[in-house]
Structures are given as structure tokens and as C-alpha cells.
Amino acid sequence: MDRMVPVPSNAIVPERDLGRPPILETHHLGIDFGGLTAVDELSLTVGRTEIAGLIGPNGAGKTTVFNLLTNVYQPTRGAIMLDGKSTAKKTTAQVNRMGIARTFQNIRLFSNMSVLDNVKVGLHNSIHQNLAASVTHLFGYKKSEKKSREEALELLSFFHMEDLANKRAGSLPYGAQRRLEIVRALATHPGIILLDEPAAGMNPSETAELMENIRKIRDTFQIAVMLIEHDMNLVMNICEGICVLDHGKVIAKGTPEEIKSNPVVIEAYLGKKKGADEECSE
């Protein structure tokens, strides 16, 4: 089936992003696996510097959405516009180059490579080094390697990780691996970064630090952040717009205050309350 013609969606973006076209839009996005509809009718808009949240009970299709946005899965229906351009028929690598980067729920670093090399892989497309330079280590090899090293160290210093540069990525403690995954994603110079459960396995003080870091990423790089997270404290604290998924469908969209008090969301998370109907009609 052909993709639908994109139509402007009426989703809310933060006021400061109103004058600029959104970084990410999806229009009636959906995917079927065999007979199972995993995601359906997903339309959302993320502003240029918005921190957006994607929440929902387990199995709601949140990671599937991330896989759709990065073209790991090809959508069955609908369209994705990244920075105003359709990502249809693009490969994952091409979509990344168009400005979307992500981290994974279960950390997927290149664990046998050094911390620095992990970041350098992220810089792959912004550092130019031709094949001749790669093979002979001449023809501008030194210059390009120096540039990529400097840029990688600068990114690492953002998370105070420059001292770990020569360690093997797989040997880092858990929290540092999570941070490195974010640095590696940032190295691809994205317009939007997708974080899949960034606070999973973190203690409250690490989570508090992560919240600061996410804000810092947005402020420093002036990019959008979209995160999947089960830690409601984190989501409600830093997200400006939240989209709630259940069984692959959007059940609510809005600011944290609107989501907190939305009876449909409470029902999806906690099950139907006795007398919920009366509350709804109020």
C-alpha cells in the first residue's frame, strides 16, 4: 500500500519551537507483522528543541516506534518526515545521516573497541578520509585522524568521560556504558536523538544526573530528544510533550499535567477503576 499524503498534524510543540518547522513528524504511521498490528495510526510532531516522551505499558509498541523512525522496520502505512523530508525507501544508515540517532534498551556498544573508537565510529560520516588515506596512512590521514580524535574527546568531555578514552568499552561500569552510548549517538550530529529507556537500571541519584544531562544535551546541541521511559518521575519532570501508547495506538497526547490527570492513561496503566465512568464524565 502506498504511503498516505502527509497532512499537518495538530500536535502541540513547545512555544519556542512554534516558529520553526518540526524536526520530526509522523502521519498515520502503522506496521503489521503478519496479521498483528503492532503500531497503528501514530501521528506525532516533535519540535526542534523539544524533549518528548513516549510512554505506555509493556508491549505497547514503543520500541517498535523507534525501529520505525530509524527504518529498521519499514512501515506498512503512513509517512515519516524528518526535518521536512520523507524517509520512505531510505536505509537505516541513510536515515541516520538525515539526522536521527538512537540508543538501545539493552546497551549495544562496540564492546571490544576502545571508548574513543566507539565515538569515532559515530563520527564516521562527518570526518572525511578517503580510501587511499585509510590504506596508506598518507594523503591527509594525520589531519583527519587528529580532527576526529579532537572531536571525539570533546564529546566525551561533555559527560566527563575523556579519562576513559582508551579503556575497552565493554569494561566500563554500567552507567558509563549508558553515557557512552549517548555520546556515540551524539557523534553522528543528529537533529533528534532517540533514547530507549535511558534510566533503566539506574539508581535515583544516577537518574537525577541523567535528567540534568538530557537537558544539557538539548541546551548545548539545540536538538530534540525523544525518550522511552518507565520512570514516571523522570518523564514528568523533563518531558514537554508526552505521547501515551497502548496496544500500538495513541491513547493520549499532551503536557505532563494533562497526562497525569488523564483517566484513560490511568486506566491503561492501572486497569479500570470501579466507578471510573463517573470520573470520566465529570
Next chain:
Amino acid sequence: MTFISNLINGISLGSVYAIIALGYTMVYGIAKMLNFAHGDVIMVGAYISFCVTTYLGFSPFVSVVISMIVCTILGIVIERLAYKPLRKASSLAVLITAIGVSYFLQNAALLIWGSAPKTFTSIVPFGSIALFNGQLIITAESIVTVLACILIMIALTLFTRKSKMGKGMRAVSEDKAAAELMGINVNVSISVTFAIGSALAAIAGVLLCSAYPVLIPTTGSMPGIKAFTAAVFGGIGSIPGAMLGGVLLGIIEIFSKSYISTNLSDAIVFAVLIIVLLIKPTGLLGKKITEKV
């Protein structure tokens, strides 16, 4: 003196195995497939070099360069036509295709060059070196082979560890999906791997036929199998492992030939492989595979 002479011959033969094994191990590391047609690329490389020197009259050095170019193109074409359409197929389908490509190359060579053995002229223009009053004779081919092997090893290590493209290839070999999300074109990485492997196969073919000058369409199969064994022996997927496995295998083969039995030498080589794999299933330098829980 016989011992030293055997050792040198072993290292020299092992160096050829090592160069071939690099092709197996790199392709396995990146594309997670066993390219059984690799041995036959060696044979094609040797035939090209033979034709360029014999029929076109170019110098041996030019013939090696032309042979490398032809094999590089051949490697990329094989990957594009035979393996790329099977990127998502089961590994068994890819394996059988690889065997098919192997037979295709052998029979194509049979059609083009016929079944009569060709006598390969060594590309090394120097004679042997006699030491200790002629008690120890080292052939120039051995020296060139070992030097070529060392040079290739250094160049390849620098390439994969220090260059942008090499890092991209290592990233693909560790986690293809994550590498794609870093904007790395996996198809390009795989093509470059096949190109490097096939260029090395051309060098190996020329060196092998310089030392053992009989060239027939199946010349590449046995060294191909041995080199595959060497790659597994050293730990498949590991570049230093391929090197170590190749050299050890060469030494074991020559020593069994001279001290035990010529007929049994191949059996001994493969028996050693089985023993190593029983004790250390990942091979000598193979990495432990960590399963995600």
C-alpha cells in the same frame, strides 16, 4: 640443519596459509559467512599472473598487480551477485551457494585454461641462498613469502585499527544494526572486505605457485581448505589468529611430512585441529562469545 631447513619451509608455507586465512577470517568477521569460493580465487589469481607473464610478456611484478586488480573485481562481483541477495537467508543457503561458486570458478577455469597442468614460472628473480657451506639452503621464494606475510599483517592491522574505514568495518563485525545506526553503509563495508580478501588471495596464489609450480583448475582447493582450517585453528574472526593459525599449520604440515609420514601429513594437520578445538573451541586467539541474557 635439516630441522632449521624444515622450520623455514614450514614458516614459508604457513605464511601462504596465513595470507589466505586472512580472507576467510575477515569475511567471516564482517559478513558472518564462510566463503568457500575463496580458495578458487587464489587459483584464478595464479592463472592471471601466469597469463600476463607468459602470453603478454609483462614483468612478474606487473603480473602480480594485474592479478590483484582482477581478483579484487572478481571478489566484489561474487559478493554482489551470489551473496548479497542472500543477506537475509539462512546461513546454510549461503554456505551451499559458496560451494556452488567454488565449483563454478573451477569449471570456468577448466573451460578457459584446460585441464593440462601449466608450469608456473616463479615470480622471484633470485636464486637460493646457501649457508653453512651449503648445508642450509633457503629459497628466495621462502624469504619473499615470509616478508610479504609480515608486511600484509602490519598493513592490515594498521588499516583495521587506525583508519576510519577499518573502524567502520570492525563496528559492522561487532554489531551490524548498531553500526547502521551510526550511518555506516554495511554494503560498502562488506564489499571492501571481499575486495581486500580477494586481493590477498591473488598474492597468495602467486606465492604458492612460485613455490609449488604446478597450476591446474583445482590448485586452490586444498590450500583453501587448509587455510580455512588455519583460520578456525587461530580463532575465526580474529586477524592475528589467522596469522598464528596459518604459520603453525604450515610448520606442523612440513614437520609431519619430514619426520612422520608424507601420506599422513594432512591427517595429522586435521587431527591437531580437532584436538585444539576440543580443548579450546573458540580457537587459539578466538574471542569468547558472550551471550546476552
